[in-house]
Amino acid sequence: MQYLASFHLPTDRNELEFVFKCQKLEMTCYNRNSAYPFHIFPQKELSDIEFSPITIFYGGNGSGKSTLLNIIAEKLRLTRNSPFNYTPFFEDYLSYCKFSLAYGRDLPRESRIVTSDDVFDFLLDLRAVNQGIDRERTAVFEEWQVLRKDGSYKLSSLSDFEELQKRNRAKRMTRSTYTQKRIPDNLIGRSNGESAYAYFVDKLRENALYLLDEPENSLSVNLQKKLAVYLEEAVRFYGCQLIISTHSPFLLSLKGAKIYDLDSVPVVEKKWTELENVLIWHDFFEEHREEFK
Numbered sequence: 001m002q003y004l005a006s007f008h009l010p011t012d013r014n015e016l017e018f019v020f021k022c023q024k025l026e027m028t029c030y031n032r033n034s035a036y037p038f039h040i041f042p043q044k045e046l047s048d049i050e051f052s053p054i055t056i057f058y059g060g061n062g063s064g065k066s067t068l069l070n071i072i073a074e075k076l077r078l079t080r081n082s083p084f085n086y087t088p089f090f091e092d093y094l095s096y097c098k099f100s101l102a103y104g105r106d107l108p109r110e111s112r113i114v115t116s117d118d119v120f121d122f123l124l125d126l127r128a129v130n131q132g133i134d135r136e137r138t139a140v141f142e143e144w145q146v147l148r149k150d151g152s153y154k155l156s157s158l159s160d161f162e163e164l165q166k167r168n169r170a171k172r173m174t175r176s177t178y179t180q181k182r183i184p185d186n187l188i189g190r191s192n193g194e195s196a197y198a199y200f201v202d203k204l205r206e207n208a209l210y211l212l213d214e215p216e217n218s219l220s221v222n223l224q225k226k227l228a229v230y231l232e233e234a235v236r237f238y239g240c241q242l243i244i245s246t247h248s249p250f251l252l253s254l255k256g257a258k259i260y261d262l263d264s265v266p267v268v269e270k271k272w273t274e275l276e277n278v279l280i281w282h283d284f285f286e287e288h289r290e291e292f293k
Contacts, residue, residue, distance in 0.1 A: 002102040003208075005102040006051060008097060036067075040064050054244070054255075055260070072243065074094055078112050108209060110205045204234055212242060231254060
């Protein structure tokens, strides 16, 4: 499925026009640090972006791939959780941006941007919850020991029946079984990577546009492969369109993905097997080919 067809960034001429007419900014101050996100993409000769059901922005640190996702997300007014580097010039920049939707479709309300900061905040919240569960678990351990040892409790009225049942359960069950019954199921048994993967699965719904900023962060190799399969199925079977910033070979190899190499000037489309990051991995394994035999 495709919802966003194209996106148009300010040209070099647009940016110069802004400098001359804007009272916020003097010519001597027009640089990457003070006028972000101006003065990034004209240097890469990037202005027009055409999208596919899966579009990937590839590049190293500082290449602008996350900035590009944020620009698109803000222009489309997508739902987001975490703040980002929103400078006083961001609205001015967005005023020069244009986009077109595919086949006259409206943008689904469920569409959103999911960033690595979202995942990190989720993991921090989960850790806080699990720390509370750890404390509760310790208390339940102690409760189990007391209930098993104390054989003097007698039923004196119907109001004591629940307490007597609890003591009988403690005597019939092992400590782990008793604890599992007393504490609801939660994510405490998952690693950070497993929890991060579960976060993406939870956030993606059917029939929507999703912008994913480096979703491979916190994921092991196996989970990156698993996420790649999940994303392909989200597009193929569940009507999603994906725009992803990544340098993970597993995500770069998504079937049918249109890949923009933000490390090249001008920015051009490339096959995933032509990207520098992938070629470095290829050369590394070629150097150690004999060790795999």
